Amino acid sequence: MVDIDLWQLGEGFPAENTQRLPMANPPPPTNHSSYVRQQETAKVDRFFKLGNPRGNENPFLLTFGIVWFRWHNHVAKYLRSVHRGWSGERVFNEARKWVIATYQAVVFYDWLPRYMHTSLPKYQAYRPTVDPQVSHIFQSAAMRFGHTLVTSGVYLRTRNEQGCISLPYELTAPEGSSQRRVVGVRTCNSFWRSPELFTRDPAHFERLLMGLSSQSTEQEDNVIVDDLRGRVFGPLEFSRRDLMAINIQRGRDHGLPDYNTARRHFGLATLDSLDTEEYKRKTGTHVEDQVLSSLRSLYDNDPSKVDIWPGGLLETRNGPGQLFSKVILDQFERIRDADRFWFENNNNELVQSLTLFSSFTLLFFKVYI
Structure with a gap:
């Protein structure tokens, strides 16, 4: 450190x-x-x-x-x-x-x-x-x-008059290991080490802002980067956690309704099955058929068994789908008006x-x- x-x-x-x-x-x-x-x-x-x-x-x-x-x-x-x-x-x-x-x-x-x-x-x-x-x-x-x-990392970039070039950044390597010099700040290697970026060079603050403002986010879909899948927090030499698995378990721990019940509560059409064509027709999702087929197999073709996190996530169509859009807009409007x-x-x-x-x-x- x-x-x-x-x-x-x-x-x-x-x-x-x-x-x-x-x-x-x-x-x-x-x-x-x-x-x-x-x-x-x-x-x-x-x-x-x-x-x-x-x-x-x-x-x-x-x-x-x-x-x-x-x-x-x-x-x-x-x-x-x-x-x-x-x-x-x-x-x-x-x-x-x-x-x-x-x-x-x-x-x-x-x-x-x-x-x-x-x-x-x-x-x-x-x-x-x-x-x-x-x-x-x-x-x-x-x-x-x-x-x-969330992306796997963000580039450090110089100002436009300096060529807007990407700069290498190397975090302190774990003991007993060799770490290659990489361009940018890798997400999974940076958890709880954030101040290091600026203590090494205060100018990194502006360079990271430049990187954040010039780099696209990951696509708004059902795909999650590896940095959040099995690499959340914890040391490199130890096992880490899958944030998406945690999202599913969190919903169960908090007693959230199943996917179909939530759709009914927000005035959306419920599903009679997890048939691929029905799911696409009623949700308008852009997710691939193969993924939806896996959903049907995993939950025994029963929409009342589907956890709300994967069910809502797979409705995506270049952004939150029907259910999550209803929830998010309702929440923001209530926060503002109240x-x-x-x-x-x-x-x-x-x-x-x-x-x-x-x-x-x-x-x-x-x-x-």
Whole structure:
């Protein structure tokens, strides 16, 4: 592990976790033998201090955490310059409002329509009778369709004026093994090692953003990369987990309804069998016949036995299919409409100028995206 004081990275990065906040800290995928000898995993103070306890899980998630950290500080500096009488606490919380508003706008009105290929109904007003609670079927099944978008890695790229070229990046190899130098940051080798990327070279932050913005995700389908199939977390010298198997088991542990029952609840046509042609006709899926035949064989041609995760996943047609689309759009609309502090609610006395907010959001895209 690279031993560099994170404070040397400067104000553009969050503080290191010297207070040892209880952040998620599974074993990194290297040097497991040393952890066995010392009877403990890597120190939790190697992480950046972030509000999300799993914010250091992988470099891609950490990079976006740093983006929002920098955006907060950018807004705070602006507010401090125009409100010199405000206390530090006031500046922090006022900036926090704008960061939350920006996040809401980006997720609901930029990301969601592209992900779902449709938009939510136009916002009308705060609706106090709407239940905003996150449903089990959303968090334990439908929203996990995003696992199909995860890539095996992301390239580090230079700026356009530097040729926009890919740069090699080599993580510390496991003890007793030789690791080839590779171009890009491999997902399965980077779990819980994210700070290393930036402690080695703070410029990697911008290079990874360049890579993320210039590289396509995996196709929105039923295919999952090996990095999530049997290579999730855990050391390289040890067995790892299959995240898709976990998704199935999670649904069972949480008592989610079977696939057919869920379709009925959301007003969709139920299946009488797992016949390939019936499944394709009623769901509109683009999945290959061979895969659907395997589904029929695995679940004895009985749609009431199908777990909701594989059943919903196989409805895919260049994005979430019928069932998962219903679940996701319903959840996002309820979260928005039941939020008294939603940024478009002009009656909450928190966001008083949408014109100012719009200019801030444009600046966010210009500076950070």
